[in-house]
Amino acid sequence: MIDAVCTYGGERHTFSILKFQALPETDIEQFRQFLECPECKGKAYYRKRSSDGKAACFGSRYHIVGCDEGSPSTQREREVSHSLEVNQIIAGADVISIDFLLSKSIKKAKDKLSTYNKSTAEQTTASVLNPKVNPKPDISSRIDAEEKPKSNIKRLGLEKILNSLMRGSDLAQSSTLIELDVGYTFKAKNLFVNFADAEPSDSVKQAKPKMYWGTISHLDKELDWLNPSDCNDVGIPLSKYKSTILSHFNISEPRQLEGAGIIVFGKCFWNAKKTRKIIELWNAERIFISVLEE
Ligand SMILES: [Zn+2]
DSSP: OOEEEEOGGGOOEEEEHHHHHTSOHHHHHHHGGGEEOTTTOOBEEEEOOOTTOOOOEEEESOOOTTOTTSOOOHHHHHHHHHHHHHHHHHHHOSEEEEETTOHHHHHHHHHHHTTSOHHHHHHHHHHHTOTTSOOOOOHHHHHHHTTOOOOOEEEEEHHHHHHHHHTTOGGGGOOOEEEEETTEEEEHHHHEEEGGGOOOBSSTTTOOOEEEEEEEEEEOTTSOEEEESSOSSEEEEOGGGHHHHHHHTTOOSGGGGTTOEEEEEEEEEEOTTSSSEEEEESOSSSEEEEOOOO
16 A cells, blocks of 8 residues: 555544655654545555564555455455355354464464574474463363254354454354353454454453454553554553564564454453553463564
8 A cells, every 4th residue: 555544533534654754753653543444435544664674564454345445365365255254164163163263373383483583483393382371171072071952153262253253254243152261261253353443441350351452553662551553542462471482473663563453351441540441461371463474
């Protein structure tokens, strides 16, 4: 995308990437959560120039099918195929069990190691191979052992779930039961919430955990807060789990997360002044980040 429409202050203003990147830092920070695709109005992001010289750019993870701005890429094709696959699973399964440690995400992190420097690679391998992170026992077989009626249980990892939500699969409106832990099931439509639709409780104690998803607009310099591009009143503190999450997804600078898709299990509540919704992460494992592949 060469241009993006900024809706800040209720006005529509088209910026070229050259104009936008020349704005004062404070304006950029203010405007970047109000960007959309000039053609399909999909929520868009701004990525600043990288330290190794990649140009600043606009983009969107939400282009509708057929939008000319959304140039086809293998990443987008994979997202669409995940969305179709999830739709098929919804149609056939009684229960979908979420596999938070599905080997694919871990394998992918391993594959990526080769492109990064060795010290980062060693750290990440250490976390991937951490003996504490054992694969969970097979949930479906355990349920069979408890003699539940022969319900049709499918397992899905967070990557496919996130991709399908971003690509508008039926999952967000589905009544299919989603099992998080053995015996804990929720209707999909009550579990998966886009950041823009997050309804905060008054306190963290009152909040029920849900799976919140969307895309990341930007982070603060210390990588302590994630700000979604889907809305501008939600903040996700990362600090507590920062090192685990960043090394697992191989992230070393904030720019890598600009425009990334994300799904987290967490609780949403108001901050003290009721000006901002906070989503507190449940732990460092129930999260998936779909970093942009360049
Ligand atoms: Zn578009």
